Amino acid sequence: MPTATTEITVRGASPMVDVPEGYSWMGCDDFEREAPRRRVYVPQFWMDKYPVTNDDYAVFVAETQTPAPSYWINGAAPEGYGDHPVMVSWRNAEAYARWAGKRLPTEAEWEKAAGGAQGHVFPWGDHFDADRALTWETGAVTGTRSEPVTARPQGASPYGCEQMVGLVEEWVDDVYRGYSGSGYDSIGYTQGYRVLRGGSWIFSQTHARITYRCFEEPDLSDEHFWGLGGPSFRCASSVAPQPELRA
Amino acid sequence: MSAVELRGHEFVRIPGGSFLMGSDEFDLEAPERTIELPAFEIDRSPVTVAQYLHFARETGRELPADFPTPAQLDDDPRRAQHPVERVSWHDATAYAEWAGLRLPTEQEWERASRGADGRRFPWGDRFDEARAVVWDNAKALGVTTVPVEQFPGGESADGVRHLAGNVEEWVMDALLPYPGSTHTSPSASGQCRVLRGGSWFYTNEYARGSFRRGALPEFTGYDGAGGPGFRCARSV
Numbered sequence: 001m002p003t004a005t006t007e008i009t010v011r012g013a014s015p016m017v018d019v020p021e022g023y024s025w026m027g028c029d030d031f032e033r034e035a036p037r038r039r040v041y042v043p044q045f046w047m048d049k050y051p052v053t054n055d056d057y058a059v060f061v062a063e064t065q066t067p068a069p070s071y072w073i074n075g076a077a078p079e080g081y082g083d084h085p086v087m088v089s090w091r092n093a094e095a096y097a098r099w100a101g102k103r104l105p106t107e108a109e110w111e112k113a114a115g116g117a118q119g120h121v122f123p124w125g126d127h128f129d130a131d132r133a134l135t136w137e138t139g140a141v142t143g144t145r146s147e148p149v150t151a152r153p154q155g156a157s158p159y160g161c162e163q164m165v166g167l168v169e170e171w172v173d174d175v176y177r178g179y180s181g182s183g184y185d186s187i188g189y190t191q192g193y194r195v196l197r198g199g200s201w202i203f204s205q206t207h208a209r210i211t212y213r214c215f216e217e218p219d220l221s222d223e224h225f226w227g228l229g230g231p232s233f234r235c236a237s238s239v240a241p242q243p244e245l246r247a
Numbered sequence: 248m249s250a251v252e253l254r255g256h257e258f259v260r261i262p263g264g265s266f267l268m269g270s271d272e273f274d275l276e277a278p279e280r281t282i283e284l285p286a287f288e289i290d291r292s293p294v295t296v297a298q299y300l301h302f303a304r305e306t307g308r309e310l311p312a313d314f315p316t317p318a319q320l321d322d323d324p325r326r327a328q329h330p331v332e333r334v335s336w337h338d339a340t341a342y343a344e345w346a347g348l349r350l351p352t353e354q355e356w357e358r359a360s361r362g363a364d365g366r367r368f369p370w371g372d373r374f375d376e377a378r379a380v381v382w383d384n385a386k387a388l389g390v391t392t393v394p395v396e397q398f399p400g401g402e403s404a405d406g407v408r409h410l411a412g413n414v415e416e417w418v419m420d421a422l423l424p425y426p427g428s429t430h431t432s433p434s435a436s437g438q439c440r441v442l443r444g445g446s447w448f449y450t451n452e453y454a455r456g457s458f459r460r461g462a463l464p465e466f467t468g469y470d471g472a473g474g475p476g477f478r479c480a481r482s483v
Binding site: 204 | 273382388429432434436452458460466470472
């Protein structure tokens, strides 16, 4: 029986895709920090199709007087970067999501939206393809550190989320801890870090797997965001976005 | 004592024989296959700040970015025992030639890390934070590179140190897909040289013995992320 969804005002420029309720794969047994691979139930939710852009974030900055990222110039994104992902701390990502009437996705939601329901290694399937995501396999030679969020439709996940891997890492809501039942321990699990997903232009295909996990402190300084690429994020919602934002 | 020993190089002899190279986990590392390799010698540890300083003073070569200042070295003598980092492939090659040595080949490097039994990490098949410094633990420990005498538990089966983590290492080869691999990418088109072993900046997936990635030979890393180091080898 279809569940009625209550529609409320959910802001933000990205279209959202509908991820149906159901079981998904999560984790990978080949890597200690990703094990064990198991089935997880994820309720229905909506996920931003794209990472939040500098232009999206500028509306939030203007409305809330949140300080602009330090790589912006005179309070605005560098020329030509309006439709590129914004790079911010977890703290600011979470504040933006709340302002937009949304929230950060959980780690399980992120992985499901990226192809976990289908058990993929990468959003598009099981074989790496340097054309479908901006990773080090390309960046090492071209020096490309950023691109528009709409630049890789060929890298879409089965639910239609784009740029899930490569380009920029993405904050999710979860605190970085070991998965239960893994039997593996890391000093990083005790630090209150937040989880980063999807790898980025500076990382190889190892990090573009949908099960890959990284982490950073939630108040991460943006000192090196311009040179190294900083984390971005996309928003999720348990309630339906306005009709014009449905992908 | 040979000139090589005077410059602080301590070699480990790796016996000739067969070993497992590559991994089917990633297309750039595939296929896994058995390789025959003659005996060779490889540095027990990556080239240190002290060793590189000796080279730079004798040859007038410019010091890499983030290289410790004389005052920093005076304040903390252990700083000289960190691996040198942020050197280009050209710097590494020039050092090796100056020292009468060469960079290891990619096959030699992988044999040194994986031993004769094809292990995943220098010490075995399971990652262990007590044995290497990678992003998993570096962030919480508050370290970047660490002195080469630290993490002795990370030694390979033959006694080679810091093949996993600490500083990424240039090898001689250009990065190309292995014969039989389906991988194609700009980085594997022959312009890049191979980097091995991961570093403090990368999580442990980069520290696997089969992991490889490429960078242009002039690459020296990034502010805030460190950059490549190297070790030397010689034929026997």
